[in-house]
Amino acid sequence: MNSKSVFRIILSSLILIGCGDGDISQQAETESIDWPAYLGGAQTNQYSTARQINKVNVANLKVAWQYKCGDADPEDRTQIQCNPLIIDGVLYASSPSLKFFALEASNGKELWKFDPFAGSNHEQFGMGANRGVTYWTDGRSKRLFFTAGSDLFCVDAMTGMKINSFGENGQVDLHKGLGRDVDDLFINSRTPGIVYKDLLIQGGTVSESTGAAPGHIRAYNVHTGEIEWIFHTIPYPEEEGYETWPEDAWQRIGGANAWAGFSLDEDRGIVFIPTGSASFDFYGGDRSGENLYANCLIALDANNGKKKWHYQFVHHDIWDRDLPCPPNLVTLTIDGKRVDAVAQVTKSSHVFIFNRETGTPLFPIEEIPVEASPLEGEQAWPTQPLPTKPPQFSRSYVSSDDLTQRTPEANIYARSIYENVRNGKYFVPPSEQGSFIFPGLDGGGEWGGGAADPNTGILYINASEMAWVLQMLPYEKPDLTSSISVGKSIYSSNCQICHGADYKGMAKDIVPSLINLKDSLDQPQVIKTISEGKGAMPAFSHLKEEEIASVSAFLLGMEDQKLEATQEESSQSWPYPYYFNGYNRFNDPEGYPAICPPWGTLNAIDLNRGEILWKVPLGDFEEIDYPGHPVTGTEGYGGPIITASGILFIAATKDEKFRAFDTKDGSLLWEADLPASGFATPSTYVVDGKQFVVIACGGGKIGRPSGDQYVAFSL
Numbered sequence: 001m002n003s004k005s006v007f008r009i010i011l012s013s014l015i016l017i018g019c020g021d022g023d024i025s026q027q028a029e030t031e032s033i034d035w036p037a038y039l040g041g042a043q044t045n046q047y048s049t050a051r052q053i054n055k056v057n058v059a060n061l062k063v064a065w066q067y068k069c070g071d072a073d074p075e076d077r078t079q080i081q082c083n084p085l086i087i088d089g090v091l092y093a094s095s096p097s098l099k100f101f102a103l104e105a106s107n108g109k110e111l112w113k114f115d116p117f118a119g120s121n122h123e124q125f126g127m128g129a130n131r132g133v134t135y136w137t138d139g140r141s142k143r144l145f146f147t148a149g150s151d152l153f154c155v156d157a158m159t160g161m162k163i164n165s166f167g168e169n170g171q172v173d174l175h176k177g178l179g180r181d182v183d184d185l186f187i188n189s190r191t192p193g194i195v196y197k198d199l200l201i202q203g204g205t206v207s208e209s210t211g212a213a214p215g216h217i218r219a220y221n222v223h224t225g226e227i228e229w230i231f232h233t234i235p236y237p238e239e240e241g242y243e244t245w246p247e248d249a250w251q252r253i254g255g256a257n258a259w260a261g262f263s264l265d266e267d268r269g270i271v272f273i274p275t276g277s278a279s280f281d282f283y284g285g286d287r288s289g290e291n292l293y294a295n296c297l298i299a300l301d302a303n304n305g306k307k308k309w310h311y312q313f314v315h316h317d318i319w320d321r322d323l324p325c326p327p328n329l330v331t332l333t334i335d336g337k338r339v340d341a342v343a344q345v346t347k348s349s350h351v352f353i354f355n356r357e358t359g360t361p362l363f364p365i366e367e368i369p370v371e372a373s374p375l376e377g378e379q380a381w382p383t384q385p386l387p388t389k390p391p392q393f394s395r396s397y398v399s400s401d402d403l404t405q406r407t408p409e410a411n412i413y414a415r416s417i418y419e420n421v422r423n424g425k426y427f428v429p430p431s432e433q434g435s436f437i438f439p440g441l442d443g444g445g446e447w448g449g450g451a452a453d454p455n456t457g458i459l460y461i462n463a464s465e466m467a468w469v470l471q472m473l474p475y476e477k478p479d480l481t482s483s484i485s486v487g488k489s490i491y492s493s494n495c496q497i498c499h500g501a502d503y504k505g506m507a508k509d510i511v512p513s514l515i516n517l518k519d520s521l522d523q524p525q526v527i528k529t530i531s532e533g534k535g536a537m538p539a540f541s542h543l544k545e546e547e548i549a550s551v552s553a554f555l556l557g558m559e560d561q562k563l564e565a566t567q568e569e570s571s572q573s574w575p576y577p578y579y580f581n582g583y584n585r586f587n588d589p590e591g592y593p594a595i596c597p598p599w600g601t602l603n604a605i606d607l608n609r610g611e612i613l614w615k616v617p618l619g620d621f622e623e624i625d626y627p628g629h630p631v632t633g634t635e636g637y638g639g640p641i642i643t644a645s646g647i648l649f650i651a652a653t654k655d656e657k658f659r660a661f662d663t664k665d666g667s668l669l670w671e672a673d674l675p676a677s678g679f680a681t682p683s684t685y686v687v688d689g690k691q692f693v694v695i696a697c698g699g700g701k702i703g704r705p706s707g708d709q710y711v712a713f714s715l
Contacts, residue, residue: 033686035086038132038192039449040641042264043329046451048684051645052691057715058647058660058670064692064714065108069095072708077512079679079706080698081129081190081638086685092157094130096698096708098148102160106687108712112160116148131447134192134200136222143222145200147189150174152202154225167225174204177227180251182213194262194271196302198222201271203258208320209494210575212279215257219305229305233257233275233293241292253287255279256294260447261326263342264302265356271302272342274323281320282430282472282580285377290315297327297344299359309359313346315381318373318430320441321347325449332457332608334362343607345450347443349394349463352387353607363389363610370427375472376577384427389610393603394444394463397425398436402595404588406624414594417586421469430472440468441583448639448652448681453663459605460648460663462618464635467595471581473501475574483561487554490547492579494540500582518556526552592621600633600653602640602666616666619653635702637679651678651695654702658695676707690714
């Protein structure tokens with residue numbers, strides 16, 4: 001008997017004595033259980049068969065190891081959203097500044113690190129976030145695929161060295177192969193693609209404003225980087241769905257992109273693709289029609305990209321109701337019959353459930369009439385679909401009873417806004433007056449996704465219960481002889497969508513305030529940031545030099561300069577009659593939500609019967625103290641995972657905690673403090689008979705400090 005076998009027998013005995021669970025001895029003898037793909041596997045169910053950590057011993061979890069990346073932004077503008085892969089005892093993940101690395105999964109020791117921007121002029125904190133990597137092997141070669149900036153990289157999983165036979169020197173430009181010239185437009189991919197046989201199926205993120213690239217789906221050969229097939233999410237002439245757009249939409253409209261990831265039925269060879277809205281997000285006067293295949297779940301033959309079926313969740317989206325996460329592939333019992341199903345979570349906190357092969361809804365879906373748009377030139381679609389089951393897992397309507405009672409002053413402030421904003425239960429169209437959208441523009445359901453138990457058909461999903469105010473402002477044509485007027489117009493059409501008409505950004509979020517910008521940056525620095533991008537902000541390389549100079553002068557409050565009068569409009573003159581006023585949460589003057597708690601929840605939904613089983617608050621603002629103060633819950637990002645032992649692990653909250661819940665009833669079993677908020681989905685795995693749970697602690701969102709650590713827990 002070798003030493004490893006002796007170790008496993010001793011470990012099995014100790015665990016059996018310590019927890020009294022007869023099933024644990026077999027788990028301890030299992031040498032390894034991987035987390036082999038984004039969100040746990042091709043079916044993206046965020047589920048593991050690991051059961052060593054159970055309801056009895058979970059309270060004994062301790063930090064097993066920590067890995068410090070060393071590259072968080074000191075100005076708190078970086079994040080880590082990565083869901084790590086663990087394969088054959090090796091953990092693969094990314095850092096705040098998008099360095100990719102491999103660690104020994106048992107102890108966090110670094111094996112290699114790859115910097116995709118080595119030798120370039122990109123700043124350390126300039127490229128945004130990453131949610132994971134994709135792994136492929138044929139049993140001999142082992143490859144990792146990931147994106148940084150606008151490039152898709154392929155590296156050897158054993159060494160971290162680029163595989164130069166893939167694309168051009170190991171990388172592919174995502175601008176290429178989209179069917180039209182988009183070289184100057186923003187495109188990247190935060191979320192990893194998915195592998196089917198020798199194909200890497202890849203989506204991307206594009207601009208949500210004017211001048212956006214199309215979000216077509218491409219499948220790359222894993223060996224060469226060549227495009228094997230493409231699916232046009234904005235259909236070409238003679239393609240199905242072309243009639244749902246203006247005739248020239250395929251040549252000029254962008255968006256309808258698969259930014260949230262994919263699910264795959266490997267046995268049937270079907271890839272399931274959730275798509276986002278068409279650009280511009282909040283006004284569609286130039287894209288009349290239903291706009292297929294925006295806001296759709298598309299089932300494609302993974303071999304060739306041919307469509308099998310689709311379902312559109314929002315017709316002619318003007319609310320930014322992207323599908324936020326990959327669907328869950330589950331087998332359910334409906335009316336006594338077993339059905340292979342696909343369940344799609346939405347930002348509006350609905351779950352739509354379909355037959356996986358045919359796309360037939362497993363519960364009825366109703367088309368409800370909705371309000372017409374009050375905006376000039378906008379033709380909102382007259383109906384929208386809502387499922388009859390399961391019920392919505394967060395609130396959808398801000399009533400007067402929902403207004404905050406935290407303090408009298410907060411209530412008065414909330415009421416003053418409430419009484420002047422358009423309100424309704426579903427699909428209140430954007431307006432100049434301002435319209436409530438609840439759940440807010442980030443959801444509801446968000447990119448963390450839901451965890452589905454393949455044995456029970458129960459879905460576990462966290463929700464942010466945050467109301468936002470969506471407001472449109474009329475466009476004023478600039479004076480083309482004034483640098484300040486032109487700069488203001490360019491700001492409104494390119495920057496206001498994130499930084500807002502009041503220039504405040506999103507608190508201490510990834511989008512900073514621009515008020516008093518001149519106190520921290522000079523004009524060359526502002527020009528460099530606009531030209532090259534920084535953090536979540538893309539490079540605006542499509543702007544002309546004189547346009548960038550004008551917007552920098554406007555932001556810095558510089559003296560107006562006369563421009564040479566021309567007969568041509570600025571290339572960035574806004575093509576719509578309205579601007580978007582920015583991403584404005586309905587908060588009170590102290591920054592807390594202006595509605596009553598809960599502000600974040602964790603939910604269990606029986607997909608077999610379409611019923612919510614339980615709901616508990618997720619997270620807490622412990623500093624809030626008033627009579628009857630409940631556990632508040634907090635807005636959150638990142639999803640849960642579940643294990644065969646009935647444990648649910650989730651971070652996601654503002655309060656920098658990592659928690660374990662009982663999947664049976666939502667009771668809290670354990671919590672631990674993190675070095676920064678874990679705005680990511682955790683992973684769990686077993687190495688040499690020992691189970692670990694690891695979470696990325698990157699912070700950097702919703703006012704939380706940036707972090708740069710991965711923390712792993714074990715018994």
